[in-house]
Amino acid sequence: MKSSKKRKKVSEKILKTLKVPINKHLPLTENEEEVSLRTKEEIIDRIISLAIVAAKAMEAPPEKIEEFIERYKANELFTEEEQKLLKKKHLTQNELIQYSWKLECIWLLLWSVNLVSDIDVPADTCNAEYVFETVFLHSKQELLDKSSLKPTSDILDSLDFIYRAHWAVREAQINHLEVPSSLDEGVVYERHYTLNWLVNYMDQEWEEISTDT
Structure with a gap:
């Protein structure tokens, strides 16, 4: 040790x-x-909720956000601040920037459960497309099955x-x-x-x- x-x-x-x-x-x-x-399930739940919030910040269509929330039964996963954000029709420039940065949190969390093989020196931002594909092309159960702490x-x-x-x-x-x-x-x-x-x-x-x- x-x-x-x-x-x-x-x-x-x-x-x-x-x-x-x-x-x-x-x-x-x-x-x-x-x-x-944190437990593996706590981490996967946080990954899902952050991915949905980040998708909104990256200006995904409202119907797509609703689809993600329904698919992952995610209503109970969001913090109060995230719930407020998701209810807004239009985000401020500051909110768009702040919540787009949550992609970096997701990248770290994906690494923590072995869904990303490695995290480089923090010199560059992560691959946003890869993050969204890794999360949204799988169900919660598939993410749990594929991951390990x-x-x-x-x-x-x-x-x-x-x-x-x-x-x-x-x-x-x-x-x-x-x-x-x-x-x-x-x-x-x-x-x-x-x-x-x-x-x-x-x-x-x-x-x-x-x-x-």
Whole structure:
């Protein structure tokens, strides 16, 4: 079992290779025995609800959104904020951007249940078409059958790395410096948010997630 100290060391080595600034004083992330991951069904439910919301943000026709909701019996899966969004006829520009970014959350979640084989360094946005095909070409049962939860250790490796990468992004933003070219600030944020949800960080639910650095 990998210790938090070992995980930190590996993350910092990767960041150094990517020419990303490192804060040696950032605390350790959780050990495996301290973490209780979301269940596979919780993750698949979140993938489905986010995919429907993202489809609306990508301006899918209203009848298509209704079809998805009906097909996945998804009414109970949405957060209150998502329910409000889905009831709107027209989204603001800010909402279109905010919820389109949820594709990055879905990509991370698909990886967490082995429906995406690998997640690259967070330098580029994901393949939106692949995300929608992976979700909407399968029933919920098929997604459950095809998926398997990644080991806690793998998820904590990604969390430790993104936590330290997010510090570098925020440090650049605060000091009006250029964000390292190997990091996309939006991708880093969405991955950190999603990973904190996955590990039940501070027992926060989806709309409450904090991304402390």
